[in-house]
Amino acid sequence: MDPTHHDALFAVDLGPAAAHRVTVMAGRRCRLTEMDLTAMLSVAGVGQLPVSQLPAFIKQTHAMADPGNLLMQMCQVLLAMGEDELALEMQAKALAHRRVFRWIGHASPAIRLLAVMGPGSMVDNAPLDFVVDLIPVRLDLVFVSPVDGLPEELPDHDVLIVAIGESTASTALLAHVGGLLSGWPRPVLNRPDRIGRCARDALYPLMAHAAGLRVAPTRKIGRCDAPGLEFPLTIRPVDAHAGHGLAKVETAAEWAAYLDSRQETAFYVSSFLDYRSADGLYRKYRVALIDGRPHVCHLAISAHWMVHYRTAGMHDDPDKRLEEAAQMDAFERGFAVRHAAALQAIADALELEYVVIDCAEAGDGQLVLFEADTRGWIHASDPIDLFPYKPRVMQKAFDAFLEMLMRRLPAP
Numbered sequence: 001m002d003p004t005h006h007d008a009l010f011a012v013d014l015g016p017a018a019a020h021r022v023t024v025m026a027g028r029r030c031r032l033t034e035m036d037l038t039a040m041l042s043v044a045g046v047g048q049l050p051v052s053q054l055p056a057f058i059k060q061t062h063a064m065a066d067p068g069n070l071l072m073q074m075c076q077v078l079l080a081m082g083e084d085e086l087a088l089e090m091q092a093k094a095l096a097h098r099r100v101f102r103w104i105g106h107a108s109p110a111i112r113l114l115a116v117m118g119p120g121s122m123v124d125n126a127p128l129d130f131v132v133d134l135i136p137v138r139l140d141l142v143f144v145s146p147v148d149g150l151p152e153e154l155p156d157h158d159v160l161i162v163a164i165g166e167s168t169a170s171t172a173l174l175a176h177v178g179g180l181l182s183g184w185p186r187p188v189l190n191r192p193d194r195i196g197r198c199a200r201d202a203l204y205p206l207m208a209h210a211a212g213l214r215v216a217p218t219r220k221i222g223r224c225d226a227p228g229l230e231f232p233l234t235i236r237p238v239d240a241h242a243g244h245g246l247a248k249v250e251t252a253a254e255w256a257a258y259l260d261s262r263q264e265t266a267f268y269v270s271s272f273l274d275y276r277s278a279d280g281l282y283r284k285y286r287v288a289l290i291d292g293r294p295h296v297c298h299l300a301i302s303a304h305w306m307v308h309y310r311t312a313g314m315h316d317d318p319d320k321r322l323e324e325a326a327q328m329d330a331f332e333r334g335f336a337v338r339h340a341a342a343l344q345a346i347a348d349a350l351e352l353e354y355v356v357i358d359c360a361e362a363g364d365g366q367l368v369l370f371e372a373d374t375r376g377w378i379h380a381s382d383p384i385d386l387f388p389y390k391p392r393v394m395q396k397a398f399d400a401f402l403e404m405l406m407r408r409l410p411a412p
Contacts, residue, residue, distance in 0.1 A: 030149075032156040032185070037102035037140065038066060040073045042129035043122070045104055046080040047381055068097030084121050091119060099143045099151050103129050109138035111405045114157035116181075117143045118164045118173050122377065123241045126163040126354070130379040134395060135402040146172045150180055159408045161189040161354065165375035166198040167239045168266075187408035189353040190374055197350050198372045200268045207369065210345035214368045216270040223265050229255060232272040237264035243306050248272060274305075275360040275368045282307050284370070285327075285335065288356050288378050288397050291404040292347035295397035296331040297356070297378040298390075299324040315386060325389040335361075342367040353404060 064070040071094035078087035174192040236246040284307040286297040302312040356376020380394040
């Protein structure tokens, strides 16, 4: 049979002398081979550079011979500096030259990971560079768009992970990637057809009846829709992140004022779940589900219902840090045990090998799920003098990620 007329993607072993494979799909050949890629600093790596070294590093970057690498390295520098708009301009120019890149990592990697990315930043793709920074993983990236096939040559790898996050903009891209990966000859994590389950309006139907779990009923509405409103509720623009545009609305007048203040055309509307602790403070946990197992990544404590770690005052309040340290240390024998059934229900419903959730404990003892996102940021980049307890706890999550990858390797 002529393989160019086969609808499925499959691998043809060319034998040990060739030392590579050819993957065939719809008449296009994609060769998996040991590519000699120049490794560059990711956002995680740039963030570890002393500020005094940045000018010299940028000068060194400008000397790169490969324009694609030069532009992508500048993209990482600009993302680390918070200059996202200019960074994405650099990224677009880089992708016009090449679509495969490698980050600097462990000197002796035990496993090769290929991440499928879409154009964008940390709010569009999982920031895996922060996850693999302290474990022996070689991280390569391939960028795709809804109209591109795969490059003719890809770095061979042991495991592939889809790093593209759920959003309105990524729907077509994820469907396209699903076709590209059909029959892929390596293990695939976070299959694209499952990532859409992280949509805010998809979580409630998936998990509404799970024991010990509360998820706010959520609808996607247009600006001109007139839904039956039950106050209090929360509203946010679709595809907004980090609390941008998120508001609590308690009256029809506040609803009208909110819409008048926004330019967006589509919104998520959710019932407001009051999750205050007995002392009146709000506590939100970030938990990574890695192969279905929970790993705590932070606890943010705030007087405001909209809890974000950077605005919760964790850096300024030693009592909050003491509580976070105690809760992170006791997580496996405390929080994870109390909510074992609910956490398992989330993992079972999503069927994603790597996903990050934001959650809380309600006064009645149930687990409140706010969000599930494959792009959730977990890291060990907080200042060690303020957060000496975090590296040890975070290393457990990173090691679990490595163990997940190693379990995908074929048996010797």
